[in-house]
Amino acid sequence: MEATREIYWNIDHGTVALMYLMALAAVAVMVYGFRERIALWQKGKSLDRFDHLQQRLAHFITDALSQRKVLNVMQGGLPHALLFWGFLLLFIGTVLVMLQADLLAPLFSVNLLSGDFYRLYSFVLDLAGLAAMLALAALAVRRFIIKPAGLETSSADVAIHLLLFAILFSGFLIEGARMAVTEVRDNPALAAWSPVGAVFARPFLGMDEHLVRGAHKGFWLLHLLFGLGFLAVIPRTKLRHLATTSGGSLLEPHEPTGTYSAIDLEDEHIEQFGASVVSDLSWKDLFDTDACMQCGRCQQRCPAHLTGKPLSPMKVITDIGELAGNENGKGLVEKVSRDALWSCTTCRACEQICPASIEHIGKIIEMRRSLALMEGEFPGDEARRACEAIEVNGNPFGLSATSRGDWAKGLPVSIIKGKCDADILYFTGCYASHDPRNRKVAESFVRICEAAGVTVAILGGAERCCGEPARKLGNEYLYRMVADSNIEAIRASGARRIVTACPHCFNTLARDYRELGLDLPVEHHSTFIARLINDGKLKLKPERFTATFHDSCYLARYQEIAEEPREVVRAAGIKLVEMAAFGKNGFCCGAGGGRILAEEKLGTPIVDERLRQARQTGAKSLVSACPFCLSMFEDGLKRADSREPIKAYDLAEIVARSIDRK
Template sequence: MGATREIFWNTGSAAVAAMYLLALVAVGALAHGFRRRRDIWRRGKPLDRTDHPLRRLSRLLADTVSQRKVARVAEGGVPHAIFFWAFLLLFAGTLLVMAQADLLTPFFNFNLLSGDFYRLYSLTLDLAGLLAFVALGVLAARRFVIRPPGLERTPGDATIHLLLLAILVTGFIVEGFRMAATELRDNPGLALWSPVGYLFAELFAGMSDQAQRVAHRALWLAHMLLALGFIAIIPWTKLRHIATTSGNSFFEPDEPKGTLAPVDLDDESAERFGASAVGDLFWKDLFDADACTKCGRCQQRCPAWLTGKPLSPMKVIADIGDVAETASENGLIDAVSRDALWSCTTCGACEEICPASIEHVGKIIEMRRSLVLMAGEFPGDEARRACDAIEINGNPFGLSGASRGDWANGLPVSVADGKSETEILYFTGCYASFDPRNSKVAESFIKICAAAGVSVAVLGKVERCCGEPARKLGNEYLYRMVAESNIAAIRASGARRIVTACPHCFNTLARDYRELGFDLPVEHHSTFIRRLVGEGRLKLNPAPFSATYHDSCYLARYRDIVEAPRVVVEAAGGRLAEMEWSGSETFCCGAGGGRILAEERMGTPIVDERLRMARKTGASTLIAACPFCLSMFEDGIKRSDAHQSLKAFDLAEVVVRSLENP
């Protein structure tokens, strides 16, 4: 007997016909379910996410087949990826059987499932089934026994696990009965190519031929009904993420990270701005709710959640989905809650770790826009006063704009007048202009430029807040006002290139101002200093010191600037000890998302958790490359009892210290 088997052995033509009929019913239920989901998605505003279709399709296939976003977190992610790959092989094997039975045999009289190919086919599917069984067991143990925080456990989850288990087990039992009645007697060598099925076949070998056939047919029907039932319920349960999570790879934004939806403040027909109802969000925002796998990764990385604040990015997405499901035109913000919305630092950790490519931050900003622009609500009176100060004085401190450039007195820096040219325009930012601690950073940067022979100009009193904190709080009107003022001042200055030490200014000028027609190159001081060192224009005299470097969220996650500041630290003599969360997985200082303007009233201070990580490295120097981070660290260290053992510095200060070494 050759290496092959009879397809649909012992099932009968009536059972096969019933299978195909029920398959049509299952596919119909699948299609109807997704049509219903589509109607829910359409409750959101239109948004084009189909440009560059080939690039999007390539990304979808790469993400789906490789499971790279899922498997990047070993705990839970790796077994999920293994289960997916195994189930994909089993599904492909089923399709191959259908192709053999319905196409190759009747039309071409050709048996692909024979010989060595069939042996390899049998072994591959058997091992795939075993891997799927083991991976499913690991996932079930994690969800229902280990029970990590944030991973939900519902009756529906248990039902889905039991359904998948039943499909796998009945598949092996069906295979075992078939092999017991055929291969064990007639072709034992072939049976060894299905090792798991062989074990089951040995269990049933003592049964009579009739009993084996009856049991096989009953289990085959059960297996078929379970598999088709699985297909039918996909859009009606959280299993819909099989399609929507992959779909989200196709619908990912192609804009730079952190790009927010534009607001047409000049539209006189607009009845409201921001999102207070589901219909104010985009269809993609509602699609995200279906793509969410509720794995809890975003929550486990959220600095607000981890420090006792009422923000779970996962719950925000679920709440949006619940409101969309009910077709309610009101109550979106109440469902999510104001405290949750104001707790967000917009650090992007949730989006960075999400295996489903969900966009959390934009939704939160849209709801904040509604609160600020339509209802005049802020996270606190101090944030309202800061925004008022930005509008009147151009800075959140309420200090006179005329003194904005006083920090530069006596330094080799000029005030841009549009006539004389300099190599760079230094956009100082509010903190370096008015906060004495951060003014030292600006002074250090000017000293670096002087040592490298770089001529520098500043805007002086005509510079205003870049507008980023106000925009992240939802105050789009104030952001637009100061942005247009800055753009006009920069154009009048004659600047050709801008450098800033503030990642928030950097992102705003380099990305957000582009929407307003601004097109000058903008660089952060970390990459600028690295280039000066690399080109030999800046000569350092390093003295060894122990340090740990804190990645600013708006540098590492939003701009992928991770290596440059570390190269500079090491060139200055720093022996780096990395914190447990660093690089693109950095932990926020707590100042982003406009939170620098608001008091942190709930939970424990986010910066205290980051300082704990810094102290754990044993380093004596904590280096930042952001004025917000530096300010938070200084305040946090002063509150603690460890201020004698840990000192915070900006990258530029460390470089200047190296310049001054003998």
């Protein structure tokens, strides 16, 4: 017998016509619902996220079909991807049936669903339906029984799971009833290609054919109602993330990671800096509130949330979404809460793990800008004093700007007076210039350069804070003031290359200053030292001990530099023992986002949790490559239990003491 089947078996033409009318109505309801959502997004400011459209579309299609981001988020990723793939194949199968019935057969007398293609079609769709049901069951167990921390569940989630299960189960009942009449007895060889359908056919085999046909038609109508109801409710429930979550890949920023929009401070027509109402955010910010599936993965990675701070990146997004539904959208900061906003370290752990490509930090910075620039608010008086000191003295410590180069006395370092004739301009940063502990790092870096035959110059008193901490606290005015001063001094020096040991300075000079016109190669000392070693310019006499390495968020996540520092550590003879969270999946020290300038008054110190993770490795040395991280570790170690000693070092210190003096 030919391998095929009758399209719309047991369904009369009038019912088929009714199906198409109902389908049109369901699609119209869905389209109208999405128009309402688009109108909500349009409350936000304009933002161009459709440049490089061909590249964006390719990225979108790849991400959507591969479910790459969903699979990368660990728990629940595989079942979610299987559910998507299963429904996608079932949708394709439905489209092929419609093409066969309404186009190929009546117009071209072609039967696509026949022979080997039909056998494969039946087998693939059977397995797709089974995979989708198993995946749905796994997700239901995770959500309703295991209940991971942070995964919020409501009655709507129960309804959605039941609706999806009803669609799949009724589809197999339809197939089982049809196969009981047409295939299981009459064409068992073909029935074998629908193994799941054959199982569902067994209960119908002993029934009267008229009863089976009646049951089939009833199940068919139920399946139709479930399917069309599913389409209609997509834009009005969390199911809209089927479109918006994948759409996040289409609308991702193409600027370098961690690039945040600058403010034109000279525009006299701007009456509001930052975001105090929903309409102050961009339309993409509001789109993100619909893309969020409330999976909780962002807050499961958030160091502030995990240490008892009132910050949940997920709740920031849902709060904005709730407020966007209000007519005026006022009270944005109050809705999210000041404590939540000031708790963020801008580490980007939330954005990295988010399968929907949601941009949490830009929204937080916009609200901080409103607090800092419009209300003069800071996370504490100590942060206010630090910013005032940066404005007056060029550093958060309030020390004299003329003492900024004092650390270099007696070292082979030249302070630039005219034009720079050294190989590199070392942008020292505030901590290496003024903090006694971090001065040792600067001294070590200079010794490394000396051993490698690299000449070093500094700006001395002409150098000011890079402005990054102030900018992350929302004080764009202060950032621009010190940035313009630094750029002027760097240009006047005639320097050809800049190296800095601070990832915050590195990220700011290499990316943010470029927007302000500084076009010089900027490098972090970890990659600079790695190249000196690889080029044979720096010879090391390896020491032998075990250490663990802490990744600065502004290196690993913002600049994707994680392996080079480890290469340097290994070259120094150190055996690395990794913490559970390392590399791009590392854990913040708590100093980012301007938090280095503010006291940590809520929850437990983030650095204490990171030190606990370091101790679990059994290593006695903790190596990092950031002055902020080193300062946080030193402060944390003063509070630590002396029975578990561990010492903190910068990468440059480890290398400097390993230099082969011969």
